[in-house]
Amino acid sequence: MLPKNATKTFICLESKIDHINAAIQAASRAFPTWRAQSGRQRGRILRKIFDLIVENNEDIGKIITAENGKTKGEAKGKALFLAGFFEWFSEEAPRIYGDVIPHSNPSCRTQVVKEPVGVAAALAAGCTVVMKSDGLTPFTPNALAILAEREGVPKGVFNVVTALDNTPSPGRLASTLKKLSLGGNAPFIVLDDADLETAVTSAVTSKFKVTGQTCVCANRFFIQEGIYEKLSQRFVEEMKKSQVGDGQNTVVTHDPLTNGVEKTFGPLAALSKFTTKDEVVDRANN
Incomplete structure (x- = not known):
């Protein structure tokens, strides 16, 4: 709905448990192939996503304004802010270096190799992603997923689930977490x-x-x-x-x-x- 007058503008799927499990399974299947790509290969794809976000920042800004209520300038700025992360990590992806550490035994050598280890929000590192978008503003993440697919992210690497009602409330989460801020009071x-x-x-x-x-x-x-x-x-x-x-x-x-x-x-x-x-x-x- 448009925040200004509660007019319906879009309809979004309410993800259920089956949808979430399917997204996790898709990410798991895509993981071996995605992690096998070199950092430079993944970096090129992330760079293409950056270019596409910049190219479409006007439309992305309109989506942000429609579902979130940001002013036009703030919305476009947020789209470019998002693009900056893809630019940064497209350049960092080829530089995920390991290390050689001096060993206490002079005849031995300790080597550290960094590898992706499961489903996490780290495309540059070679991990696959399952992203839960905010229930009130799901359309910008969906647009990002579409752009990622257009620019060569393989099927199952970047998955988005959307839910407004089928989500635990912050209060329920707080009962299981000892240190959780439920809102700033700056x-x-x-x-x-x-x-x-x-x-x-x-x-x-x-x-x-x-x-x-x-x-x-x-x-x-x-x-x-x-x-x-x-x-x-x-x-x-x-x-x-x-x-x-x-x-x-x-x-x-x-x-x-x-x-x-x-x-x-x-x-x-x-x-x-x-x-x-x-x-x-x-x-x-x-």
Whole structure:
């Protein structure tokens, strides 16, 4: 659905257990052939995918905007950001070197050889991939899989499964993992001697990138009492300049939410006063 008005735009398969098992089996079958290729051969394929993503970044950006709500500029930038990973690893693939390590026994030699060892997200290393896309935004990964197939990635090497309902919730996962962050709560601290305009610009950018829906967005703003009134006033002035709407419109600065606000994972900025540095460090860490 389009985030701006909940209009249905695409239909995507809800993968079941059989689909996931089939993807795993396909990756397993493709693994021996893919790992047998030289790093240079795999690198050439990855380089072709990079070229194709760059060539199609306009269309990929439209897909990202349609399913995620990013503005046009952010969406195209994200597509090029994705392409950069394929460019980097296309150059690294031929350089997966082993090593010769001095042995304690002078008549012996220890040699390390790096080899792919199973289904993992490491095409450059010679591994095959089963990728679970986000249930709310499955179409960009599907587009990537199509581009990969076009540029010579063998069948079964890159597999995508999609599911929205048939997926464990974060809470269920948390019960089995001891160290798991369920969302960022990053503090943004401004001291009295800060440059006001730099602080305001940085705060707006940090909070409202993709309408506050990124894991690196600041979620708590601590402003020292001496600069609080001026900064809060300028903050409001800057936010009044925002243009909310369809991300395909180039004048839009803030796009619709993907699926509503969870905690402060959205366009909400709460400013709090503090007096001393020790106080704010303690509050920021709690």
